[in-house]
Amino acid sequence: MANIAHTVHVGLGDRAYDILIGDRLLDDAGALLAERFPGRRYGIITDDNVAKAQLPRLLASLDAAGLQHSEIVLPAGESTKSWDLLGQAVEGILAARLERGDLIIALGGGVIGDLAGFASAIARRGMGFVQMPTSLLAQVDSSVGGKTGINSPHGKNLIGAFHQPKLVLADLSTLDTLSPRQFASGYAEVVKYGLIDDEAFFFWLEENQAEIFAGGPARGEAIARCCAHKARVVLEDETELGVRALLNLGHTFGHALEKDTGYSDRLLHGEGVAVGMVLAHGFSARQGLAPSQDTGRIVAHLKKAGLPTTLAEVPGTLGSTEALMAAIAQDKKVSRGALTFILTRGIGRAFIEKNVDPKAVSSFLDDMRG
Amino acid sequence: MANIAHTVHVGLGDRAYDILIGDRLLDDAGALLAERFPGRRYGIITDDNVAKAQLPRLLASLDAAGLQHSEIVLPAGESTKSWDLLGQAVEGILAARLERGDLIIALGGGVIGDLAGFASAIARRGMGFVQMPTSLLAQVDSSVGGKTGINSPHGKNLIGAFHQPKLVLADLSTLDTLSPRQFASGYAEVVKYGLIDDEAFFFWLEENQAEIFAGGPARGEAIARCCAHKARVVLEDETELGVRALLNLGHTFGHALEKDTGYSDRLLHGEGVAVGMVLAHGFSARQGLAPSQDTGRIVAHLKKAGLPTTLAEVPGTLGSTEALMAAIAQDKKVSRGALTFILTRGIGRAFIEKNVDPKAVSSFLDDMRG
Numbered sequence: 163m164a165n166i167a168h169t170v171h172v173g174l175g176d177r178a179y180d181i182l183i184g185d186r187l188l189d190d191a192g193a194l195l196a197e198r199f200p201g202r203r204y205g206i207i208t209d210d211n212v213a214k215a216q217l218p219r220l221l222a223s224l225d226a227a228g229l230q231h232s233e234i235v236l237p238a239g240e241s242t243k244s245w246d247l248l249g250q251a252v253e254g255i256l257a258a259r260l261e262r263g264d265l266i267i268a269l270g271g272g273v274i275g276d277l278a279g280f281a282s283a284i285a286r287r288g289m290g291f292v293q294m295p296t297s298l299l300a301q302v303d304s305s306v307g308g309k310t311g312i313n314s315p316h317g318k319n320l321i322g323a324f325h326q327p328k329l330v331l332a333d334l335s336t337l338d339t340l341s342p343r344q345f346a347s348g349y350a351e352v353v354k355y356g357l358i359d360d361e362a363f364f365f366w367l368e369e370n371q372a373e374i375f376a377g378g379p380a381r382g383e384a385i386a387r388c389c390a391h392k393a394r395v396v397l398e399d400e401t402e403l404g405v406r407a408l409l410n411l412g413h414t415f416g417h418a419l420e421k422d423t424g425y426s427d428r429l430l431h432g433e434g435v436a437v438g439m440v441l442a443h444g445f446s447a448r449q450g451l452a453p454s455q456d457t458g459r460i461v462a463h464l465k466k467a468g469l470p471t472t473l474a475e476v477p478g479t480l481g482s483t484e485a486l487m488a489a490i491a492q493d494k495k496v497s498r499g500a501l502t503f504i505l506t507r508g509i510g511r512a513f514i515e516k517n518v519d520p521k522a523v524s525s526f527l528d529d530m531r532g
Numbered sequence: 533m534a535n536i537a538h539t540v541h542v543g544l545g546d547r548a549y550d551i552l553i554g555d556r557l558l559d560d561a562g563a564l565l566a567e568r569f570p571g572r573r574y575g576i577i578t579d580d581n582v583a584k585a586q587l588p589r590l591l592a593s594l595d596a597a598g599l600q601h602s603e604i605v606l607p608a609g610e611s612t613k614s615w616d617l618l619g620q621a622v623e624g625i626l627a628a629r630l631e632r633g634d635l636i637i638a639l640g641g642g643v644i645g646d647l648a649g650f651a652s653a654i655a656r657r658g659m660g661f662v663q664m665p666t667s668l669l670a671q672v673d674s675s676v677g678g679k680t681g682i683n684s685p686h687g688k689n690l691i692g693a694f695h696q697p698k699l700v701l702a703d704l705s706t707l708d709t710l711s712p713r714q715f716a717s718g719y720a721e722v723v724k725y726g727l728i729d730d731e732a733f734f735f736w737l738e739e740n741q742a743e744i745f746a747g748g749p750a751r752g753e754a755i756a757r758c759c760a761h762k763a764r765v766v767l768e769d770e771t772e773l774g775v776r777a778l779l780n781l782g783h784t785f786g787h788a789l790e791k792d793t794g795y796s797d798r799l800l801h802g803e804g805v806a807v808g809m810v811l812a813h814g815f816s817a818r819q820g821l822a823p824s825q826d827t828g829r830i831v832a833h834l835k836k837a838g839l840p841t842t843l844a845e846v847p848g849t850l851g852s853t854e855a856l857m858a859a860i861a862q863d864k865k866v867s868r869g870a871l872t873f874i875l876t877r878g879i880g881r882a883f884i885e886k887n888v889d890p891k892a893v894s895s896f897l898d899d900m901r902g
C-alpha cells in the first residue's frame with residue numbers, strides 16, 4: 163500500500179498488532195482489512211462530527227472492497243463515555259447480529275476509541291476491534307495500548323477493560339477536518355512523551371513544531387515516534403502495574419481541572435494536561451527536584467502551540483483548592499490514601515512518586531492560583 | 533483448616549486458583565482470606581435472599597479476622613443480570629473506594645456470581661474477586677471458569693468478560709437454606725457433566741442420587757467431581773473457542789424455553805436445562821445418532837430429582853414453534869446462520885455439531901409439543 167508512511171509493531175505475543183500511519187489510509191481501509199481479516203463483517207462506531215467529516219470515505223472504501231458493515235453514530239463529546247451510551251453501543255452491536263469473529267471499527271477521537279474498544283471488550287464476552295483514530299490525541303495516544311473504558315460520577319476512566327485492538331490505522335488526512343483547538347490539545351500529549359524520558363524528542367519538537375502544525379512530513383514522523391514510545395511502555399507494563407503510570411504525567415492535575423470544569427468545552431483533555439504538566443514540573447522544581455528553567459522552556463513551547471499553561475488561563479471560575487484536592491485524591495492514582503504523582507527531575511526525567519504530601523500540593527496550588 | 537473436604541486446583545498459569553469445598557467454610561472465610569490475601573479490603577456483593585440467609589455468617593467471620601468490608605445487596609432473581617444493576621454494583625464498588633488491589637466477594641447463586649464477577653472485571657479496569665457460591669448450580673458450575681456477565685434484550689449472557697476468580701469457596705452448609713426446587717434445578721447441571729463425557733459419573737449419580745439430595749458425603753463428592761470436570765474443560769479451552777461449548781449441552785433448547793417463559797419463576801435455569809438435555813438426546817436419537825433407551829434413562833433420573841423433562845411440563849402456555857426457533861437462532865451458539873447444537877451419540881458421548889438443519893429442529897419441536 164503506497165500510502166503507509168510508517169509502521170509501528172506492538173509485539174504483545176498473541177495480542178500483537180500493527181499501527182499503520184499514512185496519508186489517506188482511510189481510502190485503503192477496505193483493501194487493508196480484507197487482506198488482513200478475511201471473511202469478517204464490520205460494525206463501525208463513530209460520533210456525529212466524525213460521521214459527517216470522515217465516515218463517507220470509510221464506507222466507500224469498505225464498499226469498494228465488498229465488505230459488509232453497519233454503523234452506530236453516537237453524540238460527540240466526553241459525556242458519551244457513559245453507561246448509557248456504552249449500553250447503546252453494545253446493544254447496537256448485538257442488534258446488528260455481529261458475531262464473535264466479526265470486527266468493530268472505532269472511527270473517531272479518544273472518546274470513540276475508548277467507548278467502542280470497551281464495547282467490543284464486553285459484547286459477546288469479547289470481539290476484535292480496529293482503531294481508526296481521527297484526532298491527534300487519539301493517533302498519538304489513546305488508540306494505542308488497549309486501555310478502554312468510560313467515566314463514572316466517581317471519576318474519569320474508572321470503568322473499563324484492557325482490550326488491545328487488532329490493528330490501528332491512523333490516516334493523517336483525517337486531521338485536516340479537526341479544529342485547530344483540538345489539534346493543539348492533542349499536541350499536549352505529543353510533548354508529554356518528550357517530557358517523560360526523551361529529551362532528544364523534546365528538542366526535535368522545538369525545532370519541528372511549525373512543520374507539525376502545518377502538516378508537513380514531520381507530522382507523520384512525530385505521530386510515529388509517539389506511537390513507538392507508547393508501544394514500548396505498553397510492552398513493558400500492559401496493565402499499568404508500574405512504568406505505564408509515567409504516561410499520566412500532568413494527568414492528576416489535569417483530571418482535577420477537567421472535573422472542575424465539568425469535562426466540558428471550557429477545558430479540553432489536552433489543555434488540562436498542558437496546564438497539568440506545567441504544574442507537575444513547577445511542583446517538582448519547588449520541591450528542589452528539577453531545575454526551574456525547564457518549566458520555563460516547557461511553558462514557552464506549549465504557548466507557541468496555543469495551549470494554556472496556568473490555572474489563570476482556565477476559563478471561568480475555578481473551584482476552591484479544597485475541591486481540586488478532593489478531585490486529586492479521588493483520581494485513580496491513589497493507593498491506600500497516600501498521593502501518587504508523576505514528578506520529574508527535569509525534561510525527560512519523570513518518575514513515579516508514591517508518597518507525595520497532600521499539604522505540599524495544596525499550598526502549591528494556592529500559590530499557583532495567584 | 534479442618535472444614536475443607538475437597539480441593540480442586542484450576543491450573544491456569546498466572547490466573548490459577550483453588551476451589552475449596554467443605555462444610556461451614558463460610559465461618560472460616562475470614563481466616564482463609566487473611567492468610568491467602570494479606571492486606572486487602574473486601575466488597576461483598578450479594579442478593580437480598582442470601583443476605584438474610586448467609587451474609588451474617590460471612591460478616592462475623594470477616595470481622596473475627598479483622599478484615600475491612602462493605603456490602604452491596606441487590607434484588608434476587610435473573611433480572612438482576614441487567615445494565616442497571618451492573619451499574620449499581622460497579623458504582624457501589626467505586627463509592628466504597630475499593631482499590632485495584634482489593635477484592636470483591638460474590639456471595640450468592642449464579643446470578644450474583646455472574647454479575648459481581650463482571651463488575652470486578654470492569655471496575656478500575658479489573659479487580660480480583662472471590663466466588664462464594666451458595667446455590668448448587670453455582671457450586672458445580674457458574675462459580676468455576678471465569679465466565680461472567682449480564683443479559684441483553686437480545687439474549688442471555690451476551691454481555692460480559694472472561695475473568696477468573698482468585699479463589700472459590702463452596703460452603704456445603706449454605707445449601708441448607710436453598711429451596712428444594714432450586715436445589716433440584718442445580719442438580720440438572722450435575723447430571724449434565726455425566727451426559728457430556730462421563731458415563732461412569734452418570735452411573736454413580738444413579739446410585740447416589742438419594743444421598744446427594746439428603747446431604748450425605750456424596751453431596752460434597754458430587755460437587756467436587758463436577759468442579760474437577762469443569763476445571764479440566766476450562767483448562768483446555770478457557771475462552772470457549774472449542775470444547776468448552778460442550779458444557780452447553782441442553783442449553784440451546786433450555787435458553788429458548790427460559791426466554792419464552794420470560795426468565796421467570798415459571799422455569800428455573802436448571803429446569804430449562806433438564807428439558808433441554810432430554811430434547812437434545814431425543815433429537816439425536818431421532819437423527820439416528822443415539823440409542824433412544826438412553827433418553828429414557830435420563831428422563832427417569834431427572835424425574836426422580838423432581839425436574840421437568842417434557843415441553844408439556846413447562847408451566848403456562850408455550851410460545852409457537854416459530855418463536856422458539858427464533859430464540860434458538862438468536863442464541864449465541866450461532867455462527868454465520870448455521871445452527872450449532874450439542875448433540876450426542878449416547879450418555880457420555882456428546883459432541884458439537886455445527887451444521888444442524890433448522891427444519892429438522894422445528895419439526896422435532898412440533899412433534900414434542902404433542
Ligand SMILES: NC(=O)c1ccc[n+]([C@@H]2O[C@H](COP(=O)([O-])OP(=O)(O)OC[C@H]3O[C@@H](n4cnc5c(N)ncnc54)[C@H](O)[C@@H]3O)[C@@H](O)[C@H]2O)c1
Pocket residue numbers: 209210211212215216238239240243270271272273274276296297298299300303304305306307308309310318319336337338339340341344347431432
Ligand atoms: N485509552 C487511552 O489510553 C487514552 C489516552 C489518552 C486519552 N484518552 C481519552 O481520550 C479522550 C479524548 O480524546 P480526543 O481528544 O480525541 O476527544 P474526542 O474523541 O472527543 O474528539 C475531540 C472532538 O473532535 C472531533 N473530531 C475527532 N476527529 C475529528 C476529525 N477528524 N474531524 C472533525 N472532528 C473530529 C470529535 O467529534 C470531538 O468533538 C478522553 O476521553 C481521554 O480520557 C484515552
Ligand SMILES: NC(=O)c1ccc[n+]([C@@H]2O[C@H](COP(=O)([O-])OP(=O)(O)OC[C@H]3O[C@@H](n4cnc5c(N)ncnc54)[C@H](O)[C@@H]3O)[C@@H](O)[C@H]2O)c1
Pocket residue numbers: 579580581582585586608609610613640641642643644646666667668669670673674675676677678679680688689706707708709710711714717801802
Ligand atoms: N458463568 C457461568 O459459567 C454460568 C454457568 C451456569 C449458569 N450460569 C448462570 O447462573 C444463573 C443461575 O444461577 P442460580 O441457579 O444459582 O440462580 P440465582 O443466583 O438466582 O439463585 C437462585 C435463587 O436462590 C437464592 N439463593 C441462592 N443461594 C441461596 C441460599 N444458600 N439460601 C437461600 N437462598 C439462596 C437466590 O437468592 C435466588 O433467589 C443464571 O443466570 C445462569 O446464566 C452461569
Ligand SMILES: [Zn+2]
Pocket residue numbers: 303351413431435
Ligand atoms: Zn491524556
Ligand SMILES: [Zn+2]
Pocket residue numbers: 673721783801805
Ligand atoms: Zn447452565
